[in-house]
Amino acid sequence: MIVFFGPAGAGKSVQGQMLAARLGWRWLSTGQMFRESDDPEVKEILKTGELISDEKTFDVVRQALNNSVDVKRLIIDGFPRTMAQAQWLMDDKNSLGREVAMVIVLEVPESVIQERLQLRGRAQDKPEIVARRMNIYRQEMYPVLSYFADKGIKIVHLDGTGTVGQVHDKIMAELEYNELT
Ligand code: AMP
Numbered sequence: 001m002i003v004f005f006g007p008a009g010a011g012k013s014v015q016g017q018m019l020a021a022r023l024g025w026r027w028l029s030t031g032q033m034f035r036e037s038d039d040p041e042v043k044e045i046l047k048t049g050e051l052i053s054d055e056k057t058f059d060v061v062r063q064a065l066n067n068s069v070d071v072k073r074l075i076i077d078g079f080p081r082t083m084a085q086a087q088w089l090m091d092d093k094n095s096l097g098r099e100v101a102m103v104i105v106l107e108v109p110e111s112v113i114q115e116r117l118q119l120r121g122r123a124q125d126k127p128e129i130v131a132r133r134m135n136i137y138r139q140e141m142y143p144v145l146s147y148f149a150d151k152g153i154k155i156v157h158l159d160g161t162g163t164v165g166q167v168h169d170k171i172m173a174e175l176e177y178n179e180l181t
Contacts, residue, residue, distance in 0.1 A: 106160035
């Protein structure tokens with residue numbers, strides 16, 4: 001598994017989908033799964049930018065992993081976002097024996113994120129909600145990253161500004177260097 005880290009607007013989804021298409025891998029995004037959810041509670045929380053409960057998150061990830069046993073490699077976008085989620089993923093019985101091969105952190109300044117998201121124009125992308133999500137992201141990111149670092153997992157920080165193609169090339173170069181393609 002390759003874990004993609006980065007706030008909404010960092011380009012995780014576009015990059016994750018491009019990689020999956022190019023390499024024949026599968027892209028799994030918890031944000032996407034929640035946006036497609038019919039659960040009224042999930043819909044309410046999405047509007048606020050807060051995190052969905054770990055329990056509900058485990059349910060969607062468990063199902064997605066179960067449906068992906070035949071896929072060579074997975075790109076996990078937007079998960080884990082809490083310590084409990086990171087611990088859950090490192091447990092073999094949840095990850096179905098798949099290892100986290102690398103964590104890729106897409107770094108994009110908040111000002112660029114705001115610009116990108118205003119162009120995207122989703123209801124959940126009002127400037128104050130974007131700022132709130134960025135705050136939550138920063139609070140969650142460091143403990144989760146340090147947990148992965150403690151486990152000896154390679155963490156790569158990449159500049160997520162520039163064109164989609166430029167960022168894609170940087171990610172590919174990093175995966176090739178680490179013999180993950
Ligand atoms: P994203 O598309 O990754 O930015 O996620 C959009 C929204 O979905 C987030 O603001 C959260 O409300 C929810 N979400 C996505 N992934 C998770 C997760 N791993 N844990 C809890 N909530 C999540």
